Amino acid sequence: MLNMVTLYYFSPTGGTKKVAEIFSSEIAGKITAVDLGMRTVQPESTIGDVAVIAAPVFGGRIPAIVADKVRSLNGTGKKAVTLAVYGNRAFEDALLELNDAVASAGFQIVASGAFVAQHSMAPEVGKGRPDEKDRADICGFAQKVLAKLESAADSQVTVPGNRPYKNSMGIPAAPISNPACKLCGKCSAVCPVGAISLENHSVATNTNCILCMACVSACPEQARILPPPLQAKMEQMLGALKSIRRENEYFL
Numbered sequence: 001m002l003n004m005v006t007l008y009y010f011s012p013t014g015g016t017k018k019v020a021e022i023f024s025s026e027i028a029g030k031i032t033a034v035d036l037g038m039r040t041v042q043p044e045s046t047i048g049d050v051a052v053i054a055a056p057v058f059g060g061r062i063p064a065i066v067a068d069k070v071r072s073l074n075g076t077g078k079k080a081v082t083l084a085v086y087g088n089r090a091f092e093d094a095l096l097e098l099n100d101a102v103a104s105a106g107f108q109i110v111a112s113g114a115f116v117a118q119h120s121m122a123p124e125v126g127k128g129r130p131d132e133k134d135r136a137d138i139c140g141f142a143q144k145v146l147a148k149l150e151s152a153a154d155s156q157v158t159v160p161g162n163r164p165y166k167n168s169m170g171i172p173a174a175p176i177s178n179p180a181c182k183l184c185g186k187c188s189a190v191c192p193v194g195a196i197s198l199e200n201h202s203v204a205t206n207t208n209c210i211l212c213m214a215c216v217s218a219c220p221e222q223a224r225i226l227p228p229p230l231q232a233k234m235e236q237m238l239g240a241l242k243s244i245r246r247e248n249e250y251f252l
């Protein structure tokens with residue numbers, strides 16, 4: 001086991017963080033966590049020799065703010081394990097894009113994984129994941145990563161995906177606040193891109209919204225929701241995946 005890893009993660013609704021923490025605590029005694037979703041905190045330099053870098057999959061890509069923040073890290077002389085966490089549909093070009101960003105920051109990628117968590121826009125898809133079987137997969141992967149680190153093997157990691165990456169998804173609409181909203185401001189505080197403000201006793205959302213669902217997940221009144229037509233469309237598009245279980249994949 002390693003003494004310490006630095007975990008860089010973006011996890012608007014907690015699934016990515018869950019997967020990354022299971023993995024990190026299996027490979028290291030101490031985790032220094034850096035939340036890339038914090039507007040005020042700039043990424044710090046990696047403590048220890050190994051970084052774990054975890055991002056959710058949005059439209060088969062990684063969110064642009066993750067790519068930008070990862071590219072600005074200094075990974076020279078450090079190793080990295082990359083994790084893309086997706087909602088049981090597909091991860092497409094996300095892991096490749098994450099690895100490109102991590103490599104351009106100077107890290108040497110030793111292993112990569114694509115793991116499933118509950119879909120943040122359609123919670124019936126991948127419901128309850130990561131579950132016990134996922135935990136076993138993640139821990140099994142972690143043991144393989146430790147063995148690779150100990151053997152000093154430096155084989156290149158190849159992951160699926162295409163360049164150029166698929167086009168970034170559009171943002172059809174931002175979440176809205178319904179009348180149950182008590183104007184507590186939690187949605188505004190957690191927004192990673194500062195898109196939400198409280199104005200004239202109502203919540204305003206500007207076009208910076210990346211539809212990450214952090215505000216929906218953070219609302220204590222369940223008053224922050226997707227506009228009902230968009231929610232219905234997502235459920236219709238993803239509904240067939242409710243009864244399908246995608247398996248975790250890893251690459252060493």
Ligand SMILES: Cc1cc2nc3c(=O)[nH]c(=O)nc-3n(C[C@H](O)[C@H](O)[C@H](O)COP(=O)(O)O)c2cc1C
Nearest residue numbers: 011012013014015016056059060087089090119120
């Ligand atoms: C805007 C958006 C786009 C998404 N696109 C995909 C996708 O292309 N494929 C997929 O399997 N899941 C997709 N998901 C689901 C998330 O990848 C999944 O729920 C992930 O666990 C979210 O991470 P978090 O819980 O850390 O926020 C998407 C979610 C959102 C909010």
